Amino acid sequence: MPEGVAGTPEPIARLIEAFHKLPGIGPKSAQRLAYHVLRAPEQEVANLAVALTDVKQRITLCSTCLNITETNPCSYCQDGRRDRAIICVVEQPLDILALERSGGFRGVYHVLHGVLNPMDGVGPENLHIRELLTRLEDGEVKEVIMATNPSLEGEATAMYIQRLVSPLAVRVTRLARGLPSGADLEYTDDVTLSRALEGRQEL
Amino acid sequence: MPERPRVYKTEGVILRRRNIGEADSIFTVFSANEGKFDAIARGVRKARSRMRGHLEPLTRSRMLLAQGRTLDVFTQVETINPYRAIRDDLDRSAVALYCAELIDRFTAVHDQDRPLYAHFLDVLDALETGAPASVTRYFEIHLLDRVGYELQLDACAVCAGRLAPEDTLLSASVGGFTCTGCRPGATGGRIVSLRAMKVLRHIRTATIEEFARLRVDDSLARELEAALGDIVRYVLEQEPRTRKFMDQVASLPPRANQQETGDVVELTPRP
Secondary structure (H helix, E strand, C coil): CCCCCCCCCHHHHHHHHHHHCCCCCCHHHHHHHHHHHHHCCHHHHHHHHHHHHHHHHHCEECCCCCCEECCCCCHHHHCCCCEEEEEEEECCHHHHHHHHHHCCCCEEEEECCCCCEHHHCECHHHCCHHHHHHHHCCCCCCEEEECCCCCHHHHHHHHHHHHHHCCCCCEEEECCCCCCCCCCHHHCCHHHHHHHHHCCCCC | CCCCCCEEEEEEEEEEEEEECCCEEEEEEEECCCEEEEEEECCCCCCCCCCHHHHCCCCEEEEEEECCCCCEEEEEEEEEECCHHHHCCHHHHHHHHHHHHHHHHHCCECCCCHHHHHHHHHHHHHHHCCCCCCHHHHHHHHHHHHCCCCCECCCCCCCCCCCCCCCEEEECCCCEEECCCCHHHCCCCEEECHHHHHHHHHHHHCCHHHHHHECCCHHHHHHHHHHHHHHHHHHHCCCCHHHHHHHHHHCCCCCCCCCCCCECCCCCCCC
């Protein structure tokens, strides 16, 4: 049922309803956005409409690493200078951008599109784990880096995959966990602090 | 319900997390003096959040909360026990999450239950210090007792008559063991071996340390798990979500140097 005062023209009511479905947009914000679109220049609105349809039509999942991409395989999987013997496993496509920004990784990726969350009913079958195992079958991959978040769910996912991979001759590593730069020792939780101590390095 | 102060302190275990908006999360906490409740932590997903690591699921924390309009807000949180050994071990994580889900499903919001809280901590402490996964059975029996589904294990649940020392029907619908004579009146249920009967009775009287020392072989463990799984499913009217995950973890290739723990304890039949 479209939100808004009775008598709102149907196209506007429909637009308000569409905006309302977006995350973090309440009924009032949806109204404001709809009326903004109404007042905006024709060209700007046309661009928005094209951008919206393009994102669904032109973006697919890479058949190898399941990253979101316009070309299949994606640019990382196509790049001949990247080391295909190392796969970095991440939760979301956005994590790849973060790792790429760091510039420290020259291997290829695998996107799980989620993380194990048994309490909410998200199990291994809801993640792209099988595709990862398929990639490991030919024996070309020497190392799998688990780059899931250091949360309970991320750790469980990393351990789950590690156990699945353990019969294969593939080294499974985990990103180091410790203090973020700018952190406060006083407020750091015990697990992070003890892991930071265990992972300490020569100065 | 009495009026709560605007700012209050409690300690509790984080049961689950839901992410909201850009950087906030809502946590479900099972606490000592407020029972189960939901509260929101603002900005907790930012790397520099001071509460971040203290609000992980399965962490026991001390917390200060401020009453909000709809949800209370975490203002300070400090870990009491991060249960790191549980979190570093997939099998134990799965079992602890199952216990957390049962707590979540069997309790009502703001329903204070200190003995149940203490029981939950006992089980987490046991798992943390290396108790076998079968302590889950101890957790289930005592949880059911606390929340009003106490099983009749010592006599027939229908006629209160004596139970013969033999394989016996355990039926959720009648609420316990059922003697051969009353069996036709019970719907559903599962025939439980005499060994399993003894273990179930032992759980009632034993401390968790005593129970954790009991060596339960694989077939007995599976039998007990299935029997109590039936009861839990009957009472909840659905399968707990974490159950499937526990089974999936159990079917993984074993970890290197995994070994059984516990001594052999003989169970003496009751007169």
